[in-house]
Amino acid sequence: SQQGEEDPQALSIQEGENATMNCSYKTSINNLQWYRQNSGRGLVHLILIRSNEREKHSGRLRVTLDTSKKSSSLLITASRAADTASYFCATVMYNNNDMRFGAGTRLTVKP
Amino acid sequence: NAGVMQNPRHLVRRRGQEARLRCSPMKGHSHVYWYRQLPEEGLKFMVYLQKENIIDESGMPKERFSAEFPKEGPSILRIQQVVRGDSAAYFCASSRRDGSSYNSPLHFGNGTRLTVT
Numbered sequence: 001s002q003q004g005e006e007d008p009q010a011l012s013i014q015e016g017e018n019a020t021m022n023c024s025y026k027t028s029i030n031n032l033q034w035y036r037q038n039s040g041r042g043l044v045h046l047i048l049i050r051s052n053e054r055e056k057h058s059g060r061l062r063v064t065l066d067t068s069k070k071s072s073s074l075l076i077t078a079s080r081a082a083d084t085a086s087y088f089c090a091t092v093m094y095n096n097n098d099m100r101f102g103a104g105t106r107l108t109v110k111p
Numbered sequence: 112n113a114g115v116m117q118n119p120r121h122l123v124r125r126r127g128q129e130a131r132l133r134c135s136p137m138k139g140h141s142h143v144y145w146y147r148q149l150p151e152e153g154l155k156f157m158v159y160l161q162k163e164n165i166i167d168e169s170g171m172p173k174e175r176f177s178a179e180f181p182k183e184g185p186s187i188l189r190i191q192q193v194v195r196g197d198s199a200a201y202f203c204a205s206s207r208r209d210g211s212s213y214n215s216p217l218h219f220g221n222g223t224r225l226t227v228t
Binding site: 030031033035040041042043044045048050088099100101102103104 | 115144146151152153154155156202204214216217218219220221222
């Protein structure tokens with residue numbers, strides 16, 4: 001079954017605005033990771049947040065994790081046209097080898 | 112330091128033919144994962160391998176699909192007697208540490224786009 005589910009499916013904003021994407025999951029996790037995918041390319045790791053962490057920052061990225069609600073959010077501040085891509089959350093469960101990806105949020109940042 | 116290398120980048124096969132997809136992990140990585148992606152969808156886990164061992168193949172179809180990661184050389188995902196439904200992008204990823212903890216991120220190749228005509 002699908003583990004990470006992102007919403008919205010698509011998001012279109014103007015350059016300079018903030019973009020927020022959400023991810024929900026169903027079972028207990030070890031950690032949650034966010035990845036970015038440009039069209040026609042492989043995924044690139046952005047940030048990892050462990051199950052005992054609540055918030056993490058990396059440059060213009062801010063990730064939160066609420067294990068009680070089984071949800072995470074990715075905030076991109078001061079967006080740029082180059083941030084246009086698909087963003088995926090991936091969950092890693094305990095005692096499980098595979099990393100489950102959601103269907104992604106397609107972000108378009110208009111210049 | 113080369114990243115994960117996948118080849119070919121594009122592969123066209125007729126129904127019934129075999130498709131072989133290759134993946135060379137990053138230097139120093141001994142764990143390889145294969146994922147399949149349909150257009151506008153996320154990645155679906157297929158198989159996780161270490162050198163000479165299949166650790167988890169729970170996401171791989173029982174028939175026609177096989178994967179290996181030999182002691183020497185790249186990992187190979189093999190699809191026999193391809194059908195149109197096999198058309199997709201197949202991504203390989205590698206990691207350094209023990210993948211069962213997954214506290215190290217995956218490094219992805221740029222994928223092989225398989226088209227079955």
